[in-house]
Amino acid sequence: MAALYAGYTLRGLAPTQNRSNSGIQGVEAERDSDHVVVTDSTRCVTLYKVSDQKPLSCWTVKQGHTLTGPAVYNSRTQEYVAVSDRKVIRIWKEEDIVLDKAFKATVSSDVWRVHCVAGGDPVVLFHRGAVRLLDSLLSAPQQPIEEVLSQEEAISWSTNVVTESQQFVLFTTEQKGDHFVYLQRLSPNTLQRYHLEREEPGLSPLSFSASYRDAHIRLLYLYPNGHVNESVVSVRAPVPDEGAQALPLPRSLLLALPVGEGLLEAASAQALDEAHVAVVGVPHPSAGSGKDFLCIWNTNFQTLQAGKEMAGKIYGQLWSFWNKLFIPHGKTFSVIPYDCPKSSLASALGKLRQVKTEESKAPTSVPSWNTLLHEEKVHPSRTVETRKTRTTRKSHSAQSLTNDQVLELIKTAPVEEVQREVQLLLSRTDTQDLQTSVGQLACTLVSRSLNDPAFYTPSSLAQLVHTRYLCHSVCPDLVLLALERKDYFLCQLCLQFFPDIPEVVTCACLKVFISMSEVDAANVNLEPDSVFFMEALIAQEHEPSGLRNGFSPADEGRSDLAEGATTAKQDNEKASTAEHMCPVGLHKAVLLNEVLQTAYFDSFLLPHLKDLSSQDVVLFLQYLQFLYLKFSQDAFPQTQGLRSPSLTQVMDWVSLLLDAHFTVLVMTPEAKALLLTLHRFVKSQVRFVSELGKIEGSLKELDKMASKRDVGQYSIEIIELF
Structure with missing residues (x-):
């Protein structure tokens, strides 16, 4: 059967005044299966790496x-x-930072959309139905564009289809309740117009999708009454023009979905393969009514294969x-992996793999290569038990609880009973089953903990x-619950383990960590490696003044201080004795280090940093100053295997805090x-990086030099590094 797996959040949705609009204009495939381009409905284009759930680049128009x-x-x-x-x-490349400095061209007519799929050339579809290849259009941007559609006809949907030998632009239009389909061939340049059969009076399709299969383009469209229809358009060369009369386009009913009372208002159907359709x-x-679902239906057998409620x-x-x-959906843009095996009657009825009762209670088997490669069935009598499995089976009760029972x-x-059963379930569950069961267990535990204050x-x-096997998207309330329960x-x-923690949750952790009392922090048991690192850092003796990774205390007497007032110099001298002392306790420093190492995106983090109070910001900056001084010392212990922030992360957070609170800090x-x-610190880092750049340039020049000439038995060469 088809299956919907545990999804995760790609990004949040910005609140809009009109809540009928998600704020997302489109999603397009990028270089491979792990990258997509998301266009907001206003001014922003963002490149995402889907597996990391983080943006790689972002471009915005003025x-x-x-x-x-x-x-x-x-x-x-x-x-x-x-x-x-x-x-x-x-038009721009990934390395372009400012979108307005990239290439742009103004055309003579309004553009509906630009389409480009793998294996095809970019094509431009204009509002009045004309189609141009992007290259030919840019060769003469102000070329006249013909009007294909009638005055009262408007485009409602379009897509691009690439076959083995041709490229097509398919788009639908609406005119006074009638719907038309246009198929534009690019080679040869021909256009065909079809007329869709009417559904019930007053009903217009809510969504369209198209797929290419068996030399035909299959158009799938969903009506508000729940009817999913399919029309088939041939891609063969058209017959000579017989006039402007639109050809009738027959349709077939694939699904009659239950809609309850009334009609659908916001729904969409997407063809996944020749037998499965995703419907949202x-x-x-x-x-019951009032709940929104994402479902996968099998059109061959009219069966619901998978369903997932969308909050x-x-x-x-x-x-x-x-x-x-x-x-x-809601305030979230989610990614839901799915699987659609080949359609068969057994899979449609959910009986493709019917496991007997004896087999379901058999101990976990050790898989062989034949099992993995050829799906060879293992007989229960030949099942191999590991030593750990035998010990666990003997020590626990004979009737172990299943995942659903837990x-x-x-x-x-x-x-006590819950903790014991969860531990037993994790100890005997296969690795492949953990990925699905861990999320269910965590969400159920968190849900009860939120509803029952006595349970945790x-x-x-x-x-x-x-x-x-757990991430923030699977169980979004886990971190906030942990903060609430301290x-x-x-x-x-x-x-440490969640790669997709949102910036708002990161700032919530920072706010709690920086404001917690030292007494509460001292009683917390934390991960040993991170504690060992801070213990070594705090216990490190003061080093004699000297060059420290680009920063020297002797620089304090240069023009930097001369530019300040005398009072500022006296304040600085008073503060210099405390620079080498950690302003927070050991355990609080360990927790702050975890925040420093969490992934973030600057644009999303800055608004939440502004919620910190001025006292918290000053204390956090003092801690970052302490880390910088320690990291800059030549004798800084570079211990491998201990979890610790990097100097770059420290400087990045300094910049973020100053950007978010500069006005407040100036007045404090x-x-x-x-x-x-x-x-x-910043000036010393700039100077240090500048010197590194000079060394890099010199090394590149040395690398370009030709091999040494044979000048005899003895020679002297002088190389000057500027």
Whole structure:
């Protein structure tokens, strides 16, 4: 059967005044199966690496301009193409930082969309139905564009289809309740017009999707009454023109989805393969009204294969790339992996692999290469038990609880029993099964802990995090629950193992860590390696003054201090004795180090940093100053294997805090000496990097030099490094 797996959050959705709009204009495939380009409905284009759930690059048009079409990626030239203000075509590369400095050209007519798929050339579809190859259009941007559509006809949807030998642009239009389909061939340049059969009076399709199979383009469209229809368009060369009359386009009913009372308002259907369709915004047959689901239906057998409830409002948008569904809902833009095996009657009925009762209770087998490669069935009598499995089976009860039974147990059982059963389940569960069961266990534990103040299982939650099969997107309330229960060890584990912690949660952890009392911090048990690192750093004796990775205390007497007032110099001298002392306790420093090493994106982190108070910002900057001084010493212990932040991370956080609170810090008297010191740090780093750049240039020149000539038995060469 088809399956929907545990999804994760690619990004959050910015709140809009009109909540019927998700704020996402389009999602397009990029260089491979792990990269997508997301275009906001306003001014921003972002490149994401899907597996990391973090943006790699972001480009924005200036204030006053608007992106009027989703950006696409041209795999042949490694360039991005987008349309702004309907007539301006912009082209840029990934290394381009400022979008307005990249190439742009203004065309003579309004553009509907630019399309580009792998294996094809970028094509431009204009609002009035004309189509141009991008290269030919840019050779003469102001060339006249013909009008293909009638005056009252408007495009509603379009796509690009590339076959083995041809490229097509397929788009649909609407005119006074009638819907038409246009098929534009690029070689030869021909256009065919089809008329869609009407559904019920007043009903227009909510969504379209197209796929190419068996020399035909299959158009799939969903109506508000739940009917999913399919029309087939041949890609063979058309017959000679017989006039402007639109050809009738027959349709067939693939699915009649249950819609309950009324009609669908925001829904979408996407063809996944020849037998499976993903549908979002349609009620689940067995769920009550008011709940939005993402479902996969089998069109061959009219069966529901998989369903997943989506929290928040559904906007009727759905994209599919590389066995992943991209769907905005509520305030979240989620990625849902899926699997659609070959359609058969056994899989449609859910009986493709019917496991007997005896087999389901058999101990875990050790897989062989034949099992993995050829799906060879292992007979229960030949099952091999490991030593650990035999010991576990003998020491525990004969009837071990299954994953579903443990989930039910968590909802009502006391804490001790829950922790024991979760530990037993994790000890005997196969690695392949852990990936699906860990998320379910964590969400159930967190849900009960939020509803029942007397219930909390710190050891079980820590075990689940340690499996590394858990992430923030799977269980988004886990970190906030740990902060609420003051379980800082669990917070530390989440910061270490979760690759997708949002910036708002990172700032929430920072705010709690920096403001917690030293007494509470001293009683926290933390991960040993991180504690050992800070113990060594704090216990390190003062080093004699000298060059410290580009920063020398002797520089304090140079022009930097001469530019300041006498009072600032006196304040700086008073503060210099405390520079080598850690301003926070050992355990609080360990927790702050975890925040420094968490992944973030500057634009998303800065707004949340502004919520910190001025006292917290000053204390955090003092700690960063302490780390910088320690890291800059020549005698700094570079211990391998200990978890610690890098000098680059320290300097990046200094810059972030100064950007977020510079005005407040300038007005804070106790921050004056600190700002002067940080200013010297920045200047020393700039000077240090500049010297490294000179050395790099000199080494490159030496590398370019020709091999030494044979000048005899003795020679002297002088090389000057500038």
